[in-house]
Amino acid sequence: MSTSLTTQLIHHAYRAPAGFDAVAPGVYKASTVFFGNVDELRHREWRDKSGYTYGLHGTPTTFTLEERIATLEGGHHCVLVPSGLAAVALVDMAFLRQGDELLVPDNAYGPNKAFAEAELKAWGITTRYYDAMDPADLAAQLTDVTRLVWLEAPGSITLEFPDVPALVEVVKAANLRRAGEGGKGARAILTALDNTWGAGIAFKAFDLGVDMSMQALTKYPSGGADVLMGSVVTRNPQLHQALLMTHMRVGHGVAGNDAELVLRGLPSIELRYHAQDATARALATWMQTRPEVAQVLHPALPGSPGHEVWLRDARAAACLFSVVFKAHIPQQRIDGFCDALKLFRLGWSWAGPISLCAPYDVPAIRQRAWPHQGGLVRFAVGLEAVADLQADLAQALSIMSAP
Numbered sequence: 001m002s003t004s005l006t007t008q009l010i011h012h013a014y015r016a017p018a019g020f021d022a023v024a025p026g027v028y029k030a031s032t033v034f035f036g037n038v039d040e041l042r043h044r045e046w047r048d049k050s051g052y053t054y055g056l057h058g059t060p061t062t063f064t065l066e067e068r069i070a071t072l073e074g075g076h077h078c079v080l081v082p083s084g085l086a087a088v089a090l091v092d093m094a095f096l097r098q099g100d101e102l103l104v105p106d107n108a109y110g111p112n113k114a115f116a117e118a119e120l121k122a123w124g125i126t127t128r129y130y131d132a133m134d135p136a137d138l139a140a141q142l143t144d145v146t147r148l149v150w151l152e153a154p155g156s157i158t159l160e161f162p163d164v165p166a167l168v169e170v171v172k173a174a175n176l177r178r179a180g181e182g183g184k185g186a187r188a189i190l191t192a193l194d195n196t197w198g199a200g201i202a203f204k205a206f207d208l209g210v211d212m213s214m215q216a217l218t219k220y221p222s223g224g225a226d227v228l229m230g231s232v233v234t235r236n237p238q239l240h241q242a243l244l245m246t247h248m249r250v251g252h253g254v255a256g257n258d259a260e261l262v263l264r265g266l267p268s269i270e271l272r273y274h275a276q277d278a279t280a281r282a283l284a285t286w287m288q289t290r291p292e293v294a295q296v297l298h299p300a301l302p303g304s305p306g307h308e309v310w311l312r313d314a315r316a317a318a319c320l321f322s323v324v325f326k327a328h329i330p331q332q333r334i335d336g337f338c339d340a341l342k343l344f345r346l347g348w349s350w351a352g353p354i355s356l357c358a359p360y361d362v363p364a365i366r367q368r369a370w371p372h373q374g375g376l377v378r379f380a381v382g383l384e385a386v387a388d389l390q391a392d393l394a395q396a397l398s399i400m401s402a403p
């Protein structure tokens with residue numbers, strides 16, 4: 001029919017044979033997806049992954065990654081979004097309506113609180129903060145209009161490991177009371193865990209009883225510090241459908257090339273998790289022996305908040321530990337220590353190949369009182385040799401302590 005070269009190149013008749021089989025799943029990229037006829041265009045279904053309708057609704061590459069992340073989390077359904085923070089916001093947008101209340105742990109990932117204080121507040125949704133280490137405090141903060149409770153294990157930066165089953169029990173008891181009072185129409189309070197730290201490896205979120213498990217795939221599943229992505233996994237088909245519909249209406253797609261990077265990271269996630277766990281524990285234990293240090297925060301260290309719960313509920317720990325320096329050491333010296341480190345680079349995020357550190361002003365990011373006086377530095381261990389990292393810490397500490 002056509003003779004123009006350009007038209008021939010665009011509408012080329014060759015189709016590679018089906019059945020190509022190799023280690024890496026193919027990378028499919030699309031906005032447009034073709035339909036064979038108008039009937040298909042009108043009726044093809046994407047929500048149950050039986051077909052393809054538009055790039056935003058999924059490709060073979062994103063469907064494959066969704067299924068693998070659901071397996072990693074021990075869940076049944078997964079929605080992918082362009083960052084971990086977008087996954088937090090997706091859960092909030094899917095389930096919160098004007099007049100609802102949200103409960104967030106005071107030690108939660110900071111941007112989770114920032115989204116609540118800006119967007120959710122503007123949309124007429126109130127946020128309250130609870131002490132994740134005190135289930136009675138969660139019980140006291142629940143009201144008739146609470147709709148969603150965020151959980152995080154352990155807390156960001158300060159790494160307190162909460163009793164997630166006890167917190168979930170508080171919510172379930174409130175739901176039973178509500179169902180008794182409000183009958184069938186009563187809306188249940190939902191629980192969502194930020195499981196970026198556990199990554200589906202340290203413990204299984206659904207064994208702890210939560211309704212949804214969210215992860216920044218940016219961290220362990222990628223492992224490369226070169227891609228941003230997030231996921232929300234559920235076992236409940238109704239919750240999944242609600243997430244999927246909000247996801248579609250908000251227009252959150254993930255690119256095939258980005259999905260490919262996470263698919264490449266997944267085969268080594270367990271090996272990396274345990275290797276980085278061992279290095280972090282060795283360095284955290286060594287830092288405890290240093291005279292400059294008031295406390296090392298890491299759930300696997302006896303004396304760290306929530307250590308006993310971590311022993312009961314978890315099998316491993318992530319690459320993070322925080323050091324609280326003695327109160328007499330001025331912030332300027334702590335900043336100088338961070339600047340003096342050579343292998344530990346300054347930067348956000350974690351679970352990549354390069355070790356990172358950053359100083360935090362904890363009282364400035366907490367509503368509740370913080371028991372320590374000294375400055376805090378959070379370390380995120382990469383894949384370097386433990387002896388090299390320890391030598392780096394030692395040389396920077398000696399600079400910090402020099403007269």
Ligand SMILES: *Cc1c(COP(=O)(O)O)cnc(C)c1O
Binds near residue numbers: 085194196217
């Ligand atoms: C990094 C992180 C996020 C957000 O992930 P991004 O992909 O950077 O948006 C959410 N929660 C926790 C606990 C994180 O560490």
